[in-house]
Amino acid sequence: MKKNLLFACFLALCTLTLFGQTEGTAKILRPEEKWAIHVPAEAAPAGLKIIYSNLGTPTNAYSVVEAWEIAGPNSGITEFIALPFTPTSDSHVSQVRVALQYDGSGADQVNLSLYADADGVPGTLLAGPVTVTNLPEEGTCCTLAVAKFSPIAITAGTQYWVAADTPLTGTGSDLVGQWNWVAKVSSEWAQDYGGAGWGQIPSDALPAGAVLGTVP
Amino acid sequence: MNRVPLFVCFLTLFNLTLFGQSGETPKVVRNAENSAIHVPPQVAPAGLTVIYTNLGKKGDLYNCCGFILSGPNSAFGSVFTAMPFTPKSNSHISDVRVAVQYSSGANQINLSIYDDSGGVPGTLLAGPVTVTNLPDTDTCCLLAVAAFTPTAVSAGAQYWVVANTPLTGVGSDFYGTWEKAGKVIPFAVNRGSSWFAGSADVLPAGEVLGTVP
Numbered sequence: 560m561k562k563n564l565l566f567a568c569f570l571a572l573c574t575l576t577l578f579g580q581t582e583g584t585a586k587i588l589r590p591e592e593k594w595a596i597h598v599p600a601e602a603a604p605a606g607l608k609i610i611y612s613n614l615g616t617p618t619n620a621y622s623v624v625e626a627w628e629i630a631g632p633n634s635g636i637t638e639f640i641a642l643p644f645t646p647t648s649d650s651h652v653s654q655v656r657v658a659l660q661y662d663g664s665g666a667d668q669v670n671l672s673l674y675a676d677a678d679g680v681p682g683t684l685l686a687g688p689v690t691v692t693n694l695p696e697e698g699t700c701c702t703l704a705v706a707k708f709s710p711i712a713i714t715a716g717t718q719y720w721v722a723a724d725t726p727l728t729g730t731g732s733d734l735v736g737q738w739n740w741v742a743k744v745s746s747e748w749a750q751d752y753g754g755a756g757w758g759q760i761p762s763d764a765l766p767a768g769a770v771l772g773t774v775p
Numbered sequence: 776m777n778r779v780p781l782f783v784c785f786l787t788l789f790n791l792t793l794f795g796q797s798g799e800t801p802k803v804v805r806n807a808e809n810s811a812i813h814v815p816p817q818v819a820p821a822g823l824t825v826i827y828t829n830l831g832k833k834g835d836l837y838n839c840c841g842f843i844l845s846g847p848n849s850a851f852g853s854v855f856t857a858m859p860f861t862p863k864s865n866s867h868i869s870d871v872r873v874a875v876q877y878s879s880g881a882n883q884i885n886l887s888i889y890d891d892s893g894g895v896p897g898t899l900l901a902g903p904v905t906v907t908n909l910p911d912t913d914t915c916c917l918l919a920v921a922a923f924t925p926t927a928v929s930a931g932a933q934y935w936v937v938a939n940t941p942l943t944g945v946g947s948d949f950y951g952t953w954e955k956a957g958k959v960i961p962f963a964v965n966r967g968s969s970w971f972a973g974s975a976d977v978l979p980a981g982e983v984l985g986t987v988p
Contacts, residue, residue, distance in 0.1 A: 627964075637967035680963045680970035720963065740975075748978055749857040749895045749935065754847065754942075757857065757895035762978035765960055 588662070588737045592623045593698035600656070600701040603771055607654060610713075611644035612769035614656075615742030620701035621658035621767035625760065626737035631725030633733040634665050639724035640738045641674070641681045642766045645717065649775040651710035652686070655721050657768035658739035659704035661694040665733035668692040671706040674720040681720040686711045688724070690731065697737055703768075710772065721768060738766040813915045816872070819984055823870055826928070827860035828982035830874075831957020836916035837874040837980035840973055841954035846940030849880050849950040855939035856953050857889070857896050858979040861932065865988040867925035868901070871936050872918040873953065873981035877909040880948035884909065884938050886921040891933040900934070901926040905946070912952050918981075925985065936981060953979045 599617035603609070614620045630638040642657070652673060661667045672687030689706035713719055723738055725731045740761065747759040813834045819825075830836045847853035858873065871886050887902030901923045910917035919938075928934055938953060940946045960975040 632967055637965070639965035639967075639970075641963040641965070641970065643961050643963070679961060679972045681965075722963075722965075724965065747894055748859055750842065751853070751855040751857075751939075754853050759894050760977070762956070762976055763960065764977045765962060765975040 588626045588628050588697070590624060590626065590662075590698040590737070592700075593696065594700075597700045598702055600703050601705065603656075603769075604654065606773070607771040608650075608774055610646050610650045610652060610770045610772050610774075613741045613765055614658075614703075614767055614769050618701055619742050620703065621742055622740040622761065623698060623700045625764070626658075626660070626697070626739040627764070627766060629659065629669060629723050629725075629734065629736040629738050631665060631732040631734045632727055634735045639722065640766055641720045641722040642738075642768050643676070643718050643720050644770050645719070646713050646715055646770075648715050650713050650715075650772050651775070652713055652770055652772040653708055653710045654771040655689075655706045655708070655768065656703040656771065657706075657721060657723065658701075658766065659691070659694050659723055660697040660699070660737050660739060662697045662735045662737055664735035666731045667694055667734075668725075668731045669694060669704065669734060669736060670724050670726065670731070671704070672722045672724070673708065673711055674722055676718040676720060681722050685713075685719070694736060721770065723766075741765050741767045814910075814917055816916050816918050817920055819872070820870060822986070823984040824866070824987050826862045826866050826868060826983045826985050826987075829858075829956040829958065829978055830980055830982050834916060835957065836918070837957055838955040838959060838974045838976075839913055841874065841952045841979065842977070843950070844875060844884065844938055844953045845950045846880065846947040847942055848947040851950060853940075853942075855937065856979055857935045857937045858953075858981050859891070859933050859935055860983050861934070862928050862930055862983075864930045866928050866930075866985050867988070868928055868983055868985040869923055869925045870984035871904075871921045871923065871981065872984065873936060873938060873979065874955075875906075875909055875919040875938055875951055875953050876912040876914065877949075877951045878912045879950045881946045882909055882949070883907040883946045884919065884940060884949055884951070885946070886919065887937045887939070888923065888926055888928075889935040889937050891935060894933075896935040896937050900928075902937075903939070909951060928985075936983065938979075956980045
């Protein structure tokens, strides 16, 4: 009997590991909303302009219940995500505000960086990493993770990336967090997972965030 | 001491149950493209009109990294997926073509048409039609094609194409992928080695053909 339980335990642990293996582009999380009250997103500092934003209104800045997983290698899996943006004017980036949240495991911190583009993915590091601590709790809205940069020049019409990752070792490398999707604006599709019944999923899964700075 | 591993075991099993609930959906699948040659999709029967499509251009019909579709007797457990569509005109559906691909188990899935109930599939209208010999995962651009006895749908009403498997027996161990729509919303992912491009448009790819009305 005990052997059977231990075998079941082993199998279950193996299955858990499979959830985190390398087939996936990125793992989608669907946290339950914890607070009916949406805390408005922090106001942008005076003097900074929005260079890029896909955030919604202050009290509906991003989706509460859909997110990509962000995880450091010492959490058991590695999942880093990057959001592209293309400025319409020559600008200087000085602040990045993204919908990153903490899932309650590992160090409560994430690194945000700016990258140039290299064939449609992040290329050369331009600025950062800036370590952001005390992320908002998963299942809440609409506090943002805010990273301040020394002003970095960017060029109109060129694609850049905001990347969220962790150190590969040491403090922060065990983070389990998430980057919430944009607020729901698109059509739904549906999925029945494990026979639990149909659930809706938005079709637009872009990570939510904004890039602020000065023009030029 | 024995209590600790058993507690871990129960905790783990409990967590597994949670995985099957609303807390987490299965991840997007990404494999290396098996063939650089893009095989054109099957030709649609003459006389049929496109009632709905989110497919891309010929030769680049859909994107990789779609969602797992699997039967309850597959290693991954039961994951069924549904694509919504809303006809612009009163129509009759006779052909459904979706980007479902095969990885393991019996090489077959069921496709059905449902009406809508509160934003998810409701009542079965037609099917299931069993489609066999699906294209391999991460090839392009063959489709899983199901022919239906013409089924009336109304303009402006939402309907669903559901892909699933039997709960038991042949087909219940299917494991594959429903690839994503042709539209690309770029973002990037790094799983520890390098960045790769993904699309944040996660709508399952497919089209619905038929006659108007």
